[in-house]
Every structure is written in structure tokens, then in C-alpha cells.
Amino acid sequence: MTSSIDYAEQLRSAELRVTRPRVAVLEAVYANPHADTETVLAAVRTSLPEVSRQAVYDVLHALTVTRLLRRIQPSGSSARYESRVGDNHHHVVCRSCGTIADVDCAVGEAPCLTASEPHGFSIDEAEVIYWGLCPDCSAQHANVNARKDSRD
Numbered sequence: 001m002t003s004s005i006d007y008a009e010q011l012r013s014a015e016l017r018v019t020r021p022r023v024a025v026l027e028a029v030y031a032n033p034h035a036d037t038e039t040v041l042a043a044v045r046t047s048l049p050e051v052s053r054q055a056v057y058d059v060l061h062a063l064t065v066t067r068l069l070r071r072i073q074p075s076g077s078s079a080r081y082e083s084r085v086g087d088n089h090h091h092v093v094c095r096s097c098g099t100i101a102d103v104d105c106a107v108g109e110a111p112c113l114t115a116s117e118p119h120g121f122s123i124d125e126a127e128v129i130y131w132g133l134c135p136d137c138s139a140q141h142a143n144v145n146a147r148k149d150s151r152d
Contacts, residue, residue: 005030014066024048025059026083029069034080034091034100074100074129088125094134096141103130 007026008018016022021044028043029035035043041056060081063069067086073079074093080100090103115123133141 010068014063014068016062016066016068020048021051021055021059022063024051025056025063026068029063029081030083033082033084033102034072035082036078036080038078040081072100072127090126090128090130092130092132094137095131096133096137099134099137101134103128 005026007023010026011018011022024044024047025040027047028040032039032043037056037060040060041051041053044051044056060069060071064071064081069081069083070085071079071081072091074091077093077098082102084102088105090105092101092103093099115121115126
């Protein structure tokens with residue numbers, strides 16, 4: 001995959017050694033936003049068929065700890081990984097198919113970082129998840145209801 005993103009430089013800037021599995025995992029997550037581990041593993045194995053599942057888990061953990069990737073886990077979902085880090089954006093999740101999309105903070109600069117009572121914590125991130133139906137599932141749901149109403 002040809003890209004203008006310098007994955008090796010990202011790894012070096014996080015003080016991580018540049019390895020083929022680390023570069024492949026970064027490439028996979030950039031190419032598959034909100035990917036679960038199985039999706040990342042499958043993508044990595046297209047270029048590195050010999051890579052183990054444990055190696056991918058280890059790389060995802062290292063890249064998350066160094067904040068090169070962000071890990072999210074909406075309720076009822078497996079962990080997902082994304083390359084969009086450091087901007088405190090949020091997510092919208094479809095209750096039906098599980099599709100996830102990014103949602104920017106609604107007002108100004110990260111208003112959601114101001115907790116009503118921080119309890120002495122130094123807060124650096126807030127996680128907000130909006131739930132609903134994606135456009136495809138909404139249309140499908142509307143069609144099912146329309147057929148049901150026509151039978152009544």
C-alpha cells in the first residue's frame with residue numbers, strides 16, 4: 001500500500017523500534033478505521049502471512065500505550081482501533097449493524113473535557129458515544145414498519 005504517511009517516523013517519534021509488524025499494523029488501522037483485532041490481523045497477514053495473532057495483539061497494545069493508535073470499545077462490541085488520536089473526538093454507533101463513525105465535539109474547543117466535578121483528576125480525554133441507527137439500517141427499519149403497517 002502506497003501512502004504519504006511515514007509510519008517509520010511515527011514509530012521513531014514514539015521511541016519504538018521500527019519493525020515490519022508495527023508498520024503493517026499501522027497501515028492496517030489507517031486503511032480500516034475502527035477496525036477490530038480480527039480485521040487488523042487479516043490485513044496484516046496480506047503482507048506478513050507469518051505474523052502471529054499474539055504479535056498483532058502486542059503491537060496494538062504498544063501502539064495504544066504510546067498513543068499512536070486509540071482503542072475504543074463501545075458497549076457490547078469488541079475493542080476497535082483507530083488512527084485518529086489527540087483530538088478528543090467521539091463516536092456514533094449503529095445499534096443494528098455496529099457501524100461506527102467519528103463525531104467531532106459539537107461546540108468550540110473540546111468543551112467535553114470540563115467535568116462538572118473532576119474529583120481531583122487531571123482529565124485529558126472524554127469518551128462520548130452516540131447510539132442510533134445508521135442510514136442503511138434506518139431505511140431498512142422504516143421499510144419493515146411500512147410493510148407491517150400495511151398488513152394491519
